[in-house]
Amino acid sequence: MYYAYRSAVYQPNIILIAAAVIPAVLLLIYVYKADRLEKEPASLLAVLLLQGIISTALAAYAERIGARVLNGVFSSESLPYQLLFNFLVVGLAEEGFKFLLLKWRTWQSPHFNCQFDGVVYAVFVSLGFALWENIDYVVMYGFGTALLRAVTAIPGHACFGVFMGAWYGLAKSHERHGHPKYSQICLRLSLICPMILHGIYDLIASSNREGTITVFIAFIIVMFLAAYFTIKNLSRRDRFI
Numbered sequence: 729m730y731y732a733y734r735s736a737v738y739q740p741n742i743i744l745i746a747a748a749v750i751p752a753v754l755l756l757i758y759v760y761k762a763d764r765l766e767k768e769p770a771s772l773l774a775v776l777l778l779q780g781i782i783s784t785a786l787a788a789y790a791e792r793i794g795a796r797v798l799n800g801v802f803s804s805e806s807l808p809y810q811l812l813f814n815f816l817v818v819g820l821a822e823e824g825f826k827f828l829l830l831k832w833r834t835w836q837s838p839h840f841n842c843q844f845d846g847v848v849y850a851v852f853v854s855l856g857f858a859l860w861e862n863i864d865y866v867v868m869y870g871f872g873t874a875l876l877r878a879v880t881a882i883p884g885h886a887c888f889g890v891f892m893g894a895w896y897g898l899a900k901s902h903e904r905h906g907h908p909k910y911s912q913i914c915l916r917l918s919l920i921c922p923m924i925l926h927g928i929y930d931l932i933a934s935s936n937r938e939g940t941i942t943v944f945i946a947f948i949i950v951m952f953l954a955a956y957f958t959i960k961n962l963s964r965r966d967r968f969i
Contacts, residue, residue: 747874780856815927846897854889
C-alpha cells in the first residue's frame, strides 16, 4: 500500500536496494521464461516496467486525495473507512493506474499476438510498481522489511498482475475473433479482479484483530497457488491469436 510512503530523508544502501530488487527480478524472469511461444521485445518490457514505476507516483497522489475525502466523512478506525479506503482508494488507484498504462501501451501493439502475452505485460507493469515501492520501504525500514515483503508484497503484486493479465489476454483474444462484447467484459474483469484481491490483501494486512495473521497467511497461500497454476495452465495452452 503505497500510501504509507514517508518523506523521511535516507541514505541509499546498495545491499538493501539489492534485497528490494532481487525478488521482483526473479519473478520477472520466471514469467518471461513461461512465455513459450514468442518472447516479447526487451524494449517493450522495459517500457512496461517504467510505466509500473510511474504508476506508483500516480497512485500515491490519488490515495492521498482519497484519504482526505474519507477522513472528512468517517473515522479512520471505522469499518466503512477501512472498506472504502482499501478497496476503492488503494485497490482502485493502484490497479487502475497499472491497467490504464498497460492498455495504453500494449492493446494496439503488433507484438500482442498471443493470449499469454497479456500475463507477461501485466506482470511487468505490476512488478515495476512493486519494485519501486519496495525500494522505498526497504531503504527506510531495513533488511527485515526486505525479507517480509519478499514473501508477501512482491509476489502479491505479481499475483495481481497474473489475474489482470489472464483476463486482459482473453479480452484481446475475443477482440481478434470478432467478439467485442465479450472482449469488453473481460477488460472490465481484468481491472475488477485484481482490485478486489488487492483490497482484501490490504484489508487483512492492516487489521489488528485477533487471528488476522493466520487469515492473512491462508489468503496469500491460496492466492499464490492460484496464480502459479494460472501461469502454468495459460502457458501450456497458449496459442497465437
